[in-house]
Amino acid sequence: MHEWGLVETLLRRAEEKASEHGATAVRRLTVSIGELAGVEPDLFEAAWLEFRAGTLCANAALEVRSVVAEWECPDCKAIVAAGGALRCAACRKPLRLRAGGEILLERMELEVP
Amino acid sequence: MCEVCGCGDPEIVAVEVRESLLEGNDRRAAHNREHFGRHGIVAVNLMGSPGSGKTAVLEATAKAMGGLRLGAITADLATERDAERLRAAGIPSHAITTGSACHLDAALVHRALHEFPVADLDLLFIENVGNLVCPAIYDLGQAANVVALSVTEGEDKPLKYPVMFRRADLVLVTKTDLLPHLPNVSLAAIEEALGKVMPAPATIPVSAATGAGIPRWIEWIERRRREQDGRSRME
Numbered sequence: 587m588h589e590w591g592l593v594e595t596l597l598r599r600a601e602e603k604a605s606e607h608g609a610t611a612v613r614r615l616t617v618s619i620g621e622l623a624g625v626e627p628d629l630f631e632a633a634w635l636e637f638r639a640g641t642l643c644a645n646a647a648l649e650v651r652s653v654v655a656e657w658e659c660p661d662c663k664a665i666v667a668a669g670g671a672l673r674c675a676a677c678r679k680p681l682r683l684r685a686g687g688e689i690l691l692e693r694m695e696l697e698v699p
Numbered sequence: 700m701c702e703v704c705g706c707g708d709p710e711i712v713a714v715e716v717r718e719s720l721l722e723g724n725d726r727r728a729a730h731n732r733e734h735f736g737r738h739g740i741v742a743v744n745l746m747g748s749p750g751s752g753k754t755a756v757l758e759a760t761a762k763a764m765g766g767l768r769l770g771a772i773t774a775d776l777a778t779e780r781d782a783e784r785l786r787a788a789g790i791p792s793h794a795i796t797t798g799s800a801c802h803l804d805a806a807l808v809h810r811a812l813h814e815f816p817v818a819d820l821d822l823l824f825i826e827n828v829g830n831l832v833c834p835a836i837y838d839l840g841q842a843a844n845v846v847a848l849s850v851t852e853g854e855d856k857p858l859k860y861p862v863m864f865r866r867a868d869l870v871l872v873t874k875t876d877l878l879p880h881l882p883n884v885s886l887a888a889i890e891e892a893l894g895k896v897m898p899a900p901a902t903i904p905v906s907a908a909t910g911a912g913i914p915r916w917i918e919w920i921e922r923r924r925r926e927q928d929g930r931s932r933m934e
């Protein structure tokens with residue numbers, strides 16, 4: 587259900603960005619959602635379709651990119667796949683999530699008259 | 700106007716944004732963290748499924764904890780029950796009724812901080828909404844994330860809800876007094892599953908019913924407190 591709140595934030599930020607650029611409409615939005623972000627892309631898109639009416643995004647296309655989780659050793663920078671222990675086999679350090687935790691508004695295409 | 704041919708069609712302008720949709724929450728969480736830091740409060744965000752034993756652990760903690768001044772903020776969807784239970788156990792508590800919200804966010808906690816006197820506390824427990832997904836996403840400004848996972852939930856929960864467990868600093872495996880009735884559940888299996896989703900797995904088995912493990916949990920809290928004190932003195 588927090589997908590709704592996130593979509594509200596997305597629409598608000600998109601409108602702010604659009605007016606900064608003097609745009610009259612948003613044509614396209616690209617959003618990245620990490621595998622470990624805790625966001626269901628289907629729910630996110632459903633909320634998007636529901637809430638965008640009456641905003642500058644009313645006719646915009648939404649592209650949702652899924653980002654696969656990638657763990658990395660903070661010391662030796664080795665990339666380790668999930669599935670085993672989240673610890674570097676060489677340095678014994680707990681791994682750090684390098685990608686896959688994000689919920690990002692990546693880019694927008696604006697219609698500027 | 701399109702500058703190439705002057706046709707009157709709008710120009711398409713691409714804008715790179717690369718902004719987190721959680722940025723607003725993260726900013727407010729940083730502000731809460733300043734509140735806590737300024738008053739020397741260690742804030743613990745306690746999460747877990749509905750009924751995993753969050754309130755019961757806090758009741759048991761109040762009974763066994765000596766010396767520290769405790770407070771709690773509880774997230775109750777519709778009632779003030781948890782706050783009332785904690786007050787009865789001796790912990791001054793403030794209920795945030797979240798209505799239909801499935802998680803606390805930094806703004807809700809901030810409002811509570813201005814309604815509920817926390818300045819004199821040493822330790823503030825924030826009991827989040829019972830939910831193994833959403834609360835993990837929202838930073839509240841806490842010093843530590845603790846997840847209560849009861850032995851009756853099944854040892855596969857960490858694998859099914861990795862988003863929650865990857866952010867946990869500690870997992871309290873609760874209701875261990877029930878283990879003799881659960882021949883198919885073992886602490887070892889729960890710990891093995893946690894090892895696949897937590898980069899630095901840390902677990903303490905506890906029973907609010909018998910008090911087993913509660914002293915180890917209190918030691919863990921006191922260690923966190925010393926760490927935070929040490930850090931704030933260095934700044």
Ligand SMILES: Nc1nc2c(ncn2[C@@H]2O[C@H](COP(=O)(O)OP(=O)(O)OP(=O)(O)O)[C@@H](O)[C@H]2O)c(=O)[nH]1
Pocket residue numbers: 747748749750751752753754755756781828829873874875876877905906907908909
């Ligand atoms: N046997 C046993 N039962 C427990 C223990 N801790 C909690 N319970 C029971 O589990 C149920 C839920 O406990 P709560 O403390 O209310 O759990 P909670 O996580 O705070 O629940 P919500 O806030 O509603 O999500 C109650 O019926 C408790 O009596 C325990 O250590 N042992």
Ligand SMILES: [Mg+2]
Pocket residue numbers: 753754755781826
């Ligand atoms: Mg409770």
Ligand SMILES: [Zn+2]
Pocket residue numbers: 587588589801802832833
């Ligand atoms: Zn949610």
Ligand SMILES: [Zn+2]
Pocket residue numbers: 659660661662663664674675676677678679
């Ligand atoms: Zn390494």
Ligand SMILES: [Zn+2]
Pocket residue numbers: 730734809
């Ligand atoms: Zn403030």
